[in-house]
Amino acid sequence: MNVALTGATGFLGLRLLRLLLERHGSLTLLTHAATGDVLGRVTRFLGVTGAPERLIAELPTRTRVVPTDLSRPRMGLSAARFGELADTFDAIWHSAGSINLEGDLASLRRVNVEGTRNVLELAAAGSRRPVIFHVSTAFVAGVRREGVVYEDELDDTHGFENAYERSKYEAETLVHAWSRTHRRPVVVLRPSILVTDLPPHAELPRHPLQVMDQLVGDALRATGLADTRRARADLPVARLVGRRYGHLNMMPVEEAARAMVRLADREPSARVDTYHVVHEHDVPVAAVTELMERLAPLRTRLVEKRPDDVSALEASMDFYPGITPYLSHLRRYDDTRVRTVLGAPRSLTRVDVDYLWSGLRPTCPAPPAVASAQARH
Numbered sequence: 001m002n003v004a005l006t007g008a009t010g011f012l013g014l015r016l017l018r019l020l021l022e023r024h025g026s027l028t029l030l031t032h033a034a035t036g037d038v039l040g041r042v043t044r045f046l047g048v049t050g051a052p053e054r055l056i057a058e059l060p061t062r063t064r065v066v067p068t069d070l071s072r073p074r075m076g077l078s079a080a081r082f083g084e085l086a087d088t089f090d091a092i093w094h095s096a097g098s099i100n101l102e103g104d105l106a107s108l109r110r111v112n113v114e115g116t117r118n119v120l121e122l123a124a125a126g127s128r129r130p131v132i133f134h135v136s137t138a139f140v141a142g143v144r145r146e147g148v149v150y151e152d153e154l155d156d157t158h159g160f161e162n163a164y165e166r167s168k169y170e171a172e173t174l175v176h177a178w179s180r181t182h183r184r185p186v187v188v189l190r191p192s193i194l195v196t197d198l199p200p201h202a203e204l205p206r207h208p209l210q211v212m213d214q215l216v217g218d219a220l221r222a223t224g225l226a227d228t229r230r231a232r233a234d235l236p237v238a239r240l241v242g243r244r245y246g247h248l249n250m251m252p253v254e255e256a257a258r259a260m261v262r263l264a265d266r267e268p269s270a271r272v273d274t275y276h277v278v279h280e281h282d283v284p285v286a287a288v289t290e291l292m293e294r295l296a297p298l299r300t301r302l303v304e305k306r307p308d309d310v311s312a313l314e315a316s317m318d319f320y321p322g323i324t325p326y327l328s329h330l331r332r333y334d335d336t337r338v339r340t341v342l343g344a345p346r347s348l349t350r351v352d353v354d355y356l357w358s359g360l361r362p363t364c365p366a367p368p369a370v371a372s373a374q375a376r377h
């Protein structure tokens, strides 16, 4: 079976690549021409994550790297090369994308929507009629902060928290239209927020919580409040708009990738099969603010609406629309389809503050847990 993977150098793609190499003899990596050193990056990931030496040694012979730009017509390839590639594949995993939560719609559309269109064109051109595994996001549900989101739902009636969500929604609608037109199956995999307890490493791609960590640090530095030597009582307080009983779904990236490749073992239906690849338990928003307090010298307080007298720190910590809105989420994702195929989740990792901390601060021990600030107010 000839399998292609886009986004193989990404946070999720690297995990998919490792698992796909356990199942298939070889893989074609449709990589990002603009960045390069693909095998070096993959090798370093495999080394850091303790992959068998044999797998690392075999990497150059078991993978074929095809530099592309997914956002360009025919992925930036010549017509001949595109046609030749298209005829090679039995399955295409599409994990590439831009996850820039603060990005503008035009740039996000180029990668997420046009990129998906070009992957679909590759699949349409292929004589072997490859199955597509399209990595979407549970956040295509948009500004629907409460209730239950079902795997078959896809609509824009609630709008979107940000351009990233909209671009991923638009990509999914393309997938549905393509499947109807070509009468071909597509498997849509919708993970929630992907996290890891693997300590950050210069060789590894950044993940969304690292971005949050950096933004909080930047906000403190920009307002001259980054001094960590203050007594706790003297730490600056940031009032953040959010729900005290809010919760978010966070899925360990390794488990998400494992679930995805297991779902791919199932014969797809003739249509679009969508799966919520989510954790059984949500993470309370209060745990997220507690994490911020461990990471940075500040205290947080969740408030219902933006105060009229925002401080300089609060103004620079209002990461709207990429992060702030999610502190008000309390919806759940139904994953009946996943459970039907894979059974009830077994031994899922507990995602809590200690787990998330491990994925952000490798070298220093976690400070003693403090009662979260909002609990005192």
Ligand SMILES: NC(=O)c1ccc[n+]([C@@H]2O[C@H](COP(=O)([O-])OP(=O)(O)OC[C@H]3O[C@@H](n4cnc5c(N)ncnc54)[C@H](OP(=O)(O)O)[C@@H]3O)[C@@H](O)[C@H]2O)c1
Pocket: 006, 007, 008, 009, 010, 011, 012, 013, 030, 031, 032, 033, 035, 036, 068, 069, 070, 071, 094, 095, 096, 097, 098, 099, 111, 135, 136, 137, 138, 168, 190, 191, 192, 193, 194, 195, 205, 206, 207, 208
């Ligand atoms: N991370 C999450 O929490 C999360 C949650 C839900 C869904 N998802 C979805 O999961 C997928 C993978 O996300 P991720 O976390 O792995 O993202 P990531 O770490 O940012 O990786 C993105 C990948 O896409 C590639 N890429 C970007 N632009 C490209 C282009 N124009 N042409 C070809 N390749 C391009 C990147 O290559 P270079 O690195 O070489 O630029 C990289 O391999 C995305 O579709 C995302 O929407 C992610």
